[in-house]
Amino acid sequence: MIIYLSYIGTKHLSMNSLILGIRNKMEFSRFFTIYTSLPVKGNTTTSLVSFSPFVPTDKLMKRVRNFSTKVNANKLNDNEEFLFWFSGFTDGEGNFSIFLDKAYIRFRFKINLHIDDIQVLKTIQSKLNIGKIVIEENKNSCAFVVQSFSELKDVLCPIFNQFPLHTTKKLDFQDFYSAILIKANSNNGKLSDSDKEKILSIKDGMNLGRIVFKFETIGPQITINPNWLIGFIEAEGTFGIKTGSSLYFQIAQKTTSQESLNAITTFLIGLSNLDIPKDSEILPVNVTNVINIRTNVVSLVVSSVDALYYHILPWLDSSNMYTRKFVDFKLWKIALLLKVKGYYYLTEGKNLFLDISDVLNKRYSTNNNLVDINKAVACAENIYERFENISKIESPFNVKLFIPHVNNARMYRIANKSDKPRIVYLYTNEGLVEGSPFASYSLAHKTLGLKSSSNTCNRYIDTGRLYKDKYIFTSKPIDSASRIKVK
Numbered sequence: 001m002i003i004y005l006s007y008i009g010t011k012h013l014s015m016n017s018l019i020l021g022i023r024n025k026m027e028f029s030r031f032f033t034i035y036t037s038l039p040v041k042g043n044t045t046t047s048l049v050s051f052s053p054f055v056p057t058d059k060l061m062k063r064v065r066n067f068s069t070k071v072n073a074n075k076l077n078d079n080e081e082f083l084f085w086f087s088g089f090t091d092g093e094g095n096f097s098i099f100l101d102k103a104y105i106r107f108r109f110k111i112n113l114h115i116d117d118i119q120v121l122k123t124i125q126s127k128l129n130i131g132k133i134v135i136e137e138n139k140n141s142c143a144f145v146v147q148s149f150s151e152l153k154d155v156l157c158p159i160f161n162q163f164p165l166h167t168t169k170k171l172d173f174q175d176f177y178s179a180i181l182i183k184a185n186s187n188n189g190k191l192s193d194s195d196k197e198k199i200l201s202i203k204d205g206m207n208l209g210r211i212v213f214k215f216e217t218i219g220p221q222i223t224i225n226p227n228w229l230i231g232f233i234e235a236e237g238t239f240g241i242k243t244g245s246s247l248y249f250q251i252a253q254k255t256t257s258q259e260s261l262n263a264i265t266t267f268l269i270g271l272s273n274l275d276i277p278k279d280s281e282i283l284p285v286n287v288t289n290v291i292n293i294r295t296n297v298v299s300l301v302v303s304s305v306d307a308l309y310y311h312i313l314p315w316l317d318s319s320n321m322y323t324r325k326f327v328d329f330k331l332w333k334i335a336l337l338l339k340v341k342g343y344y345y346l347t348e349g350k351n352l353f354l355d356i357s358d359v360l361n362k363r364y365s366t367n368n369n370l371v372d373i374n375k376a377v378a379c380a381e382n383i384y385e386r387f388e389n390i391s392k393i394e395s396p397f398n399v400k401l402f403i404p405h406v407n408n409a410r411m412y413r414i415a416n417k418s419d420k421p422r423i424v425y426l427y428t429n430e431g432l433v434e435g436s437p438f439a440s441y442s443l444a445h446k447t448l449g450l451k452s453s454s455n456t457c458n459r460y461i462d463t464g465r466l467y468k469d470k471y472i473f474t475s476k477p478i479d480s481a482s483r484i485k486v487k
Contacts, residue, residue: 080163080227081227083162083163084225084226084227085227085228085230086124086159086163086231087159087160087163087165087228087231088227088228088229088232088234088235089231089235089322089323090160090231091165091166091231092167092235092236093111093112094109094111095111095112095207096173096175096207097109097110097176097203098179098203098206099203105183105196105200107152107176107179107180107183108147109131109156110143110144110146111143112141113143114140115135115137115141115142116324117142117323118133118142119324120322121143121144128156130146130148130151130155131146132144132145149183153180153184157176157177157180160173161177163228166224166257166259166260166263167253167257167260168210168254171210172210175202175203175205175206176202176206178202179199182198182199183199221263222259222263223263224266224267226267226315227320229264229267230320230321232251234321234322236252237249237250237252238251239328239329240332240360241335241356241357241360243455245353245357246303247303248303249302249303249308249312250300250301250302251264251299251300252297252299253298254297255291255296255297258298261298265289265300268285268300268312269286271311271312272284273310276310276402277402280402281402281403282306282404283304283307283404285311285312287300287302288301288302288303289301305336305340306405308340313336316333317333327380328360331356332356332360334356334383334387335356335360338352338390339353340405341396341399342396342397342408342409342412343395343396345409345416346390346396348390350463351463351464352386352387354465355379359380359383396408396412397412422440422441422475423437424436424438424441424443424457425437425473425474425475425476425477425478426444426447426448426471426473427471427472427474427478428470433447435447441454448471456473457473460472460473461475462474462475
């Protein structure tokens with residue numbers, strides 16, 4: 001296993017490439033650098049071209065390249081893939097704004113991220129060859145900013161005209177673009193008082209000032225491009241583990257973007273694994289809608305282990321990711337493999353799963369749970385190594401038989417069921433909890449004020465891990481010297 005590290009500036013560290021040479025054991029269908037960049041050589045030459053609302057892809061990419069130096073041209077398909085990704089990422093993280101600078105009207109496009117994600121902004125800047133990177137260290141943030149009118153007019157706007165946005169961010173872009181056109185068609189860029197009033201009126205109805213969220217659609221409904229969705233997932237998606245044992249994949253967005261959420265749901269439901277036999281009990285993808293009334297946020301959730309492994313994972317595995325969410329995805333994937341292959345039901349597999357749960361989505365250098373990014377890297381490396389070792393053991397479940405996970409788990413429990421009652425010893429630093437040992441999991445749960453059907457005992461017993469930073473669950477008595485001290 002090899003992890004390459006490179007310094008950004010003097011303080012911040014990013015992972016440029018992860019996990020090489022363990023394809024068979026970890027079942028990673030492909031490997032690629034988390035952060036890619038386009039090499040640029042020579043002197044920068046800015047060449048503006050004529051402005052039009054729609055630009056054929058080949059001309060658009062020439063236009064993008066004209067803002068840069070002489071570069072090695074990517075294949076057109078690669079450029080299209082990235083631009084769709086960029087559109088999706090913008091739908092989640094981008095911002096179009098118009099503002100007054102003294103007596104002048106300015107236009108700005110901005111993507112603002114945590115400082116640890118600076119590398120993806122450098123990738124965007126390198127690919128598009130426009131804009132600049134701004135760092136605000138006191139706020140632990142960084143931003144990709146485009147304020148040059150010519151870059152906005154001749155590069156950025158044509159990109160979003162050809163690789164469209166799908167959330168309500170599209171409405172902000174349409175207003176932004178209308179204002180750009182007003183200035184572009186003005187007398188040598190000098191706005192009349194009438195034009196200024198029009199632009200300021202447009203500005204007041206954008207972003208937080210928007211009260212109308214309806215799309216004026218003439219053509220067909222939204223069609224989701226896979227690369228757009230990957231970009232959107234990197235902005236608004238979550239690869240998560242709930243209550244220490246349940247895996248889920250989630251995409252969240254405001255209720256005002258319901259049309260795009262419907263289209264995403266259709267796309268996810270349409271993902272199907274053609275290798276699954278027709279007579280298999282593996283079900284297709286089911287997407288659950290969860291609405292937070294307080295925040296007006298809709299979450300699309302896929303939580304079936306079978307759907308995640310057989311349908312969602314193959315698509316995600318074949319996609320390019322550019323942000324640090326790639327690391328979360330790989331850790332989440334390991335947790336999914338532990339669960340679906342049955343390693344989770346072995347002590348070492350369960351411990352690894354719980355360790356992943358502890359660090360997943362908590363890897364920012366400014367997070368109090370981790371001292372710095374170096375610790376996060378070391379933790380990820382340790383997880384990869386442990387999974388590689390566990391993978392050498394024959395998996396308890398054979399996923400090639402396409403048996404639903406719940407059936408595999410039931411059969412495993414029956415096969416490994418003991419005639420002896422499941423005794424639970426419950427300890428704190430002060431010793432045995434009153435009533436311990438308990439003759440069943442349910443009795444231990446009731447003592448802790450949990451439902452008798454809780455999965456807590458099963459999750460923590462014999463793992464040496466503390467529940468609520470206080471309780472230790474064991475199947476055998478232990479002496480005081482063996483107990484983990486609560487800090």
